[in-house]
Amino acid sequence: MKYQHLKIVLYLFLFISLVSTSLAQVTLDSVAVKCNYLYTFQEDSTNTASKKSEMTVLLIGKHISRFNTLNMIKADSVRAMIRKERDTRGRDYAAGLISSIPKTKFHFIIYKNHPVQKYTVSDKIFKDTYIYQEEIPEFNWSIKPDKKTVAGYPCQKAITSFAGRTYEAWFTTDIPISDGPYKFSGLPGLIVAIEDTQHFFSFQLTSLTKPTTQEPIAITTEKTISTTRKEFDKGTQHLKNNFFDVTENQGIKFDRRNTSLQQMLEKEKKSLNNFIEKN
């Protein structure tokens, strides 16, 4: 048991120094339960019409869980399909398929490493993938007497605050797994639904299944750059404020005199003001 932990801990620390090795993926665990959550988010706090939603997936293993948007996984499999198509039908065809890669607003993958109480997060800034570690915080869940059935499970209410927002969660001890969508965990059962008190962000369980075949929980070590949360946030800020430079360095040229384009970007920046983690 302890060796098993050590191995995982080792892996999670090791792959950071393994940047740009040929090793593409490291298997960390295998999937015991697979959950889908509908993630609803409001990008502009002043405009309820800016509510959007995406399907997300939580893969729960024995020690490690992985959380990301469904389209991210789909995109990976479409990319694999494109490589295959290229072999059978040629490059032009494959090139035509590139636009068929599913789109997602979120490129994060959150690994919860329960034995060491750490998150390992991989995320993108423009086209580069970065990876950093964070402590899983003490959620200090406060259990409330309210009960209701959510998605067919008998649930009880719990309240916590996380990254500047207060959340109301519904969890079930029918699924005795202390995990949940996004970075949430620490309750005596699975979180079936969670929403912040301002109704900006919510996750709702839409399916829970057990895999019929062995499915790995893997981490990609290739082409990732290790960093810290602080540095990563700085980079994100930079992209937001410096869109022209970042994209011009990727070979896309803009007419900087085009004030309407600047204004459009400014407007977009303004309407993207609400993030799940405030601090």
Added chain:
Amino acid sequence: MRGTLFIIFCFFCSFTQAQHVIQGQVTDPAGKPIAGVSVWVESRTSMVTFSRSKEDGSFQIKLDVSLDSLVLKAKTMNYAEYKQSISNQSQSVPITLQPQATELREVVITNPSPVRRNGDTLSYSVDKFATKNDRVVADLLKKLPGITVESDGRILYQGDPIQKFYIEGMDLLNGQYNLASNNLPVKAVKDIQVIERHQPIRVLDSLVRSERASLNLKLKNGVAQTGTAKVGGGFNPFLWDVNVTPMLFTQKQQMIVSYQTNNTGKDVALDLKTLTVDDFKDNLTSLTRKQDLVRVQALTNPPFEAHRYLFNQTHLVSFNYLFKVKKYTELRLNASYLNQRTRQNGSTFTRFYTEQDTIQLYENKQNRQYAQTFEGTASIIHNSPRQYLENTFHASLTSEQQSGAIETGTRSINQNLHNPYYSFYNRFKLLKTIGRQVVSLHSSSFYTKTPQRLFVHSKGSDSTDNIINQQVLFNHFHTNNYASFSKKLGIIDLSQTAGFLFESQDFQSDLSYLNPFRSITNDSKLLRYKYYSLTESNFTFNKLTIRIKIPVSLWKLTLTEPYRFIAEPSALIKYTLSQVTDVRVNYSVSNQFPNLSYLYPNRVMKDYRTFQENHIDYIQRKSQIFYSGIFHVNTLKAVFANLTYSFSKTFSNVLPNTTLSSEGDLITIQTFQPNQTQSHSINGHVSKYILSTKTNLSLTSNAQMSLSNQVVNENYSSIRNYVWFNTLRIEQSFGNQLGLTYSLNRIDQKNTINTLNQGRYHSNTHQFNSYYNLFTNHTVSFSGEIYELSYSTTQTSNSFFDLTYRYTFPKSKFELEGQWNNIFNSRSYTFINNDTYSYILNTYQLRPSQFLVTGKFSF
């Protein structure tokens, strides 16, 4: 261990008097501790508090003393639930869990999305999303989740441009959908549908997966006629801006007609802009673009938006009609008529230099233009699951007249130009599947006719009259046909194209001088053939990417020339050094063979003081370009830098021999004289974002050196041109209300002719732009440009400011907007441009201060 726990226990007891502590250890029947077990206490069947067992199986639960009817429970995966009634007092409870497979009840809930979904089609019900303020479809589209509308009107779904814009399933506008989205009233639309994985070509439906989305507007029942109108007026002088767009939609046919007119400097071309990307590239539009063989001495347009300097009177009529012939067959007609009068006033000061002396020429120019353009496109599209066939015929007819009056101080020149242009093209595309491969067949042909005439009447100060008349006629027929397919062979991606090209050209001209009368004419014909093959291959190994293109062709340039074999290989190598740095190297060879309108043997007057003749059979320009660069992007450190170097060498078989008269007349004779030009360019860019002050700084530097040869007044000379550009740019924002941008461009330039220095030129351009959002609906923006230039002893300074204030009255059905441009009433703008033997100082008259109020409504 127990000792420690006891101390903790005592600690808590003394700390919080109102709590009891339950502690213990979770083990399996063999006594082995189990970690991560959820342990909780229920009071009256409701959980009150919980804990998880640690690595050694220990747990501890704090309990409020007021609770009763307590049950201690423990549960984890693959063990049976533990349940024990306990009393409310501090106690130690050992828990033993019995192994048992946990039955997880699986659930699957169907999509709870608020928008109706049917397969791949998403329907947004207009009634639910529309508010009183939404007038046209574009207003509504901006609000729909997943849809974004860009400033030029392009519609994006999930961040990607839409592929097709349909109204009731029909593609009436062929990508020019601004006409519909900006003019179709919301009240006529029932649903806006997004077809998520839409493959518009049915042959490819099962073969090629598409994730690109298309948009379809479903209209309300019974809606057949609708439309919108916009009327704007202002001063000074009297300004108008009108747009009336009626529409008709039935089961079998659709029609949108639009009439737009303005004299506010607005360029109506945006409404005719094609916003969708065509899958198959061909350069027919650029090959058939209007070419002027003779011209009125023009003024170069200033480097900013047209509404600041365009003096216009524009009328545009657009007609779009679609008829459904059969289930899979459609006929489409898109036609437009543009009638535009423009005028430009200004002056140029040109300084020519040769080895012997410098010639200066001042010209005050007043130009008038009147152009009428008719464009029509007729398409028949058969799009069935068996094959895709498209044939498009396009005709563009332009009738244009220009007049120009020039005062040089010693001469006054009147120019009259008739420069009509006619072009026709046809494009055929067929797609068929053979096995699992799709083979495509393309055929495109065009015919252009350029019959133009320039009449020049110049009067000298000694009242001598000089009248010159130039007529030219150029006819060009071109056809290009090819088939292509692609395949993967081992690790190489291969694509193969084969085709042939045929051209027939015919050039006639007549240059007549009236006193004394003489005439110079040209009449030449040319037939050209080209057979070609293009092989493209692509390899990727790990961090290395290599792309090679091998186009080979057999050209017959003129009937007397033998067939010549021409290969134009190119290669690109890209290597990733590290995560943040990569290196690119590119090499390419290309050939250009200019057409017959550059090959006439006898003299042609291009404008009143530029003449040309060509003593050659053909022109060949062969270029070799080498490019290399290193790119560094560190997003986290907010540092971006790149350094590139490029070298190009062009061999040409002809060299222009220019004779420059003391009055600034240029006579160029192209003669056979192999020569080469070279240029080196080094470019560097660094930028850094300072997070603490929200300041963005960037610095770009570019140094160029070019070496060329010229013959001016029978002196063969080599010219070296050195240019050094530096740009500094600072962006600063203060919250969302106020933003500032400042940039400084500095250009240093030096020319030498046979090592003789021709003087230095410096220019500094300061540009700034600021905007201020007062309240919602009020925006003020202020921008300006200051030019400082010096050349030899000449120094000028020029400034120009533009202030815009915009207010939108939010009203239902009717929208009102006020706009005030160029408040400081800056009337002219001065800038410099140059070529190898001249610098030109331009002064351009700008639009005066103007105020405009616009109202919009739908019917």
